[in-house]
Amino acid sequence: MKRSERLAVLSKVLSQNPNKVISLKYFAERFNAAKSSISEDLNIIKAAFDFAQEGEITTIPGAAGGVRYRVKRPSLQINKFLANLCNIIKDEKRIIPGGYIYMTDIIFSPKYSEIVGEIFAQLFVEKQPTCVLTVETKGIPLAIMTARALNVPLIVARRNSRVTEGPSVNISYVSGTDQKIQTMSLPKRALWENARVLIVDDFMRGGGTARGMSDLVAEFKAKVVGVAVLVSTAKPEKKLVKDYTSLLTLESVDLDKKTIDIYPQDRAFS
């Protein structure tokens, strides 16, 4: 293969394996090229991605080293994406009797969930999560896209324990939406001691569900390194979890005027 062709394939393989360290040896063998040539290729790709703001290429030296691609969107691009998302959500046709907002099509769309997952990954990669945790159902698309961008496994708590998944740890929690006591369950083999857990969900009102997930993590002697949600409500201001990151704030839904007040958090994404 010529250098130009190698560049195309290298760029594809790297960007399809976010946060994964790939050895130069792998590429050298695959392309039947010297490691020094691969190094030069990688310098070109790094410069190109930097210039085009298409993410970060890092070379890690040493025996376990190699090259790694990470998603890294500029703040301006993220804020534009979130502002656009708010405009889509504000459509009055999304208001559902009871003051709910129909957002299922958005969070289940790979187009949006992939970007939201990548933003969560970018925000929390430095905390070095070793897994992503969510609870069924609506958080799953965002959570798997976050896990993909971080190159870690996804763990999904269920509302009830299943006979098909073996022994499980179960906890009770109070859901913020209807103040009902609910249960949450995770197979014993699904999570491990000292895991560094990033909690992901689509929506937070009181924070009861996120608190439930934190309690579940504690039962496994694992550690929560972050809580990321797409939308949180402005009220109640005090949530049941202390630290959480939300991309959008839902201020209010006015059923008479048919308006939804939602806006992005003003934040610099590093």
Add this chain to the structure above:
Amino acid sequence: MKRSERLAVLSKVLSQNPNKVISLKYFAERFNAAKSSISEDLNIIKAAFDFAQEGEITTIPGAAGGVRYRVKRPSLQINKFLANLCNIIKDEKRIIPGGYIYMTDIIFSPKYSEIVGEIFAQLFVEKQPTCVLTVETKGIPLAIMTARALNVPLIVARRNSRVTEGPSVNISYVSGTDQKIQTMSLPKRALWENARVLIVDDFMRGGGTARGMSDLVAEFKAKVVGVAVLVSTAKPEKKLVKDYTSLLTLESVDLDKKTIDIYPQDRAFS
């Protein structure tokens, strides 16, 4: 940007947007380059992807034309992946009392679900699905990865209708696992007439759940263009859906010998 740098970015943008037609005008403007230069770049990328078996680049002529990347793994590579998956599943520690197999970690892993989703997409892209449908919970990761690879929305039926999603269509179906009558629900606004639906799920025993999803699709005057599951059981041989594609066949689980008999379907992937 130099050609070498353009190649890196073009290759990344194309491979991160599977099955999406991107106009040459977009690239020409983004790179401040002539369309003819972009065309030459694309020829290089096409040749490189062909040679490295990294997928298919197609140029579509005409006013609505452009360039499109599609996943296209060679049969040999897919069969190797599936054989490896069977070896992972065969681990006796996965056997759960009752004869179930613990596979949740596999289907929730972005590493595996992304590839399975891409295989489903490759198998059904010619049927031109306009959406992917699954039912909560375990089918969701495979389904969203399929939807991503096809560049179509994902639709998720729920076990119960939710007040937060507005008016819904509900059906009853008999689940193959426990022969219980269950319900399945989809918001009215989630699916549309004449949609071409690819049904995706992780597991099929009797086919009751897939049949339920087909019935739901019919209620919306939409059309099922395919049913894709990761694992189906050898028995019962006759499923409640006529046409389905399963990647792996689960022959039996022997609780005494602690063995799992599972194998890939022998198939040429085009």
